[in-house]
Amino acid sequence: MAASSQPRQATYDAIVIGAGIQGSFAAYHLAQRHRDTLLLEQFILPHSRGSSHGQSRITRSAYPRALYARMMPDSFRLWQRLEAEAGASLYRRTGLVVLGPVGNPELEGCRHSLGADHVLDATMLARHFPGLRLHTGEVAMWDDTGGVLFADRALRAVQDVFRRHGGTLRDGEKVLRIEPGAVLTVPTTAGVYRAPRLIITAGAWTGALVAPLGLRLPLQPLRINVCYWREREPGSPSAGRTSPCFMAVGLSQAPHGVYGLPALEYPGLVKVCYHHGSPADPEERDRALPGAPRPEVALLSSFISSYLPGLEPWPAVVETCLYTNTPDEDFILDRHPKFSNIIIGAGFSGHGFKLAPVVGKLLCELSLGEEPSHSMAPFAITRFPGVLRAVL
């Protein structure tokens, strides 16, 4: 039978734009509450153009900011629930070492979130992570809950459970614009959909999508070099498959922080990345000039030589991902200031994956007009000057 050339038309209880990890969890929570939900994704799934692709993300209890530390127990619990519902293993507990200069405020925040007895002496550090070198004036802490979330597998799992609860996922369908109203209209490249509530979780594309709604959000997409480093001695316990995750904060040579994960994705290659990148338009992400300098990779090479001498100091694999940063690196989770049935989740600033089950729950609660289960003040749109003045 010939395919109809008519665009699809349908009405739902809720529409979610963007099937990255945040939108997929928001849709999952809505479907679990028996709301007929449409999740729209511009690319055919799976894809690697946004922020949620790849094999691994770090999760942890250690957090420099108490507001996120308070959300983590809820997040661990919800990840476990998804594992049970999907019948999939999504998390591997490896432990996490946090290191930095004594007295550094971010490190102190992590120490506070963990408790003072988590400081590692030299013997304990050598036992947990023999390949990691500390320098004079630096200290390390141990987060026993730290580990790896299997990102691609997790995204698939949450989308599968969403569909099992009756949700509709349409990929390869780009939202062209949003027409506000008591019942919103959302035209896409293949249809026109309506719903009384809308959640926008469009990652690095969020700024462009909400601009016609009179919002100028201070969102900066960054292109991130995802680097994998070869072990000098394959299978060595010093920095390999059995190592914990780590994060280094407050180092003058790496002011935005460095993090690493064991060699799980490519045999013998340890993932070590700089927690920052270069400003990028998501549509032009791969247009870096050939041979252009990559300061983040040079910085990482120097970090590897100094802290992880068991690895070769040049990357064996470099992949690309996007962060979408806010000026304070806190998330945006809020209603549109004028159109209260439009909810926005954005600006996850490179640390949103582990918290996605809670973020999705909060976005769902906001969209249903329920009391959010965590304090929302730190995530308000109006904390940024100039955003409201631009509202239509």
Ligand SMILES: Cc1cc2nc3c(=O)[nH]c(=O)nc-3n(C[C@H](O)[C@H](O)[C@H](O)COP(=O)(O)OP(=O)(O)OC[C@H]3O[C@@H](n4cnc5c(N)ncnc54)[C@H](O)[C@@H]3O)c2cc1C
């Ligand atoms: C290299 C790297 C390492 C990271 N490491 C960690 C970590 O260790 N721990 C951690 O907690 N977090 C980490 N993060 C951060 C985390 O991965 C992100 O915060 C999270 O994936 C953001 O998800 P998202 O759903 O907001 O964005 P995305 O995954 O980009 O999803 C947005 C989706 O919206 C779609 N979309 C956009 N516009 C439209 C439209 N008009 N119509 C339809 N669909 C549209 C896009 O195609 C995209 O699929 C890391 C990120 C990167 C890049």
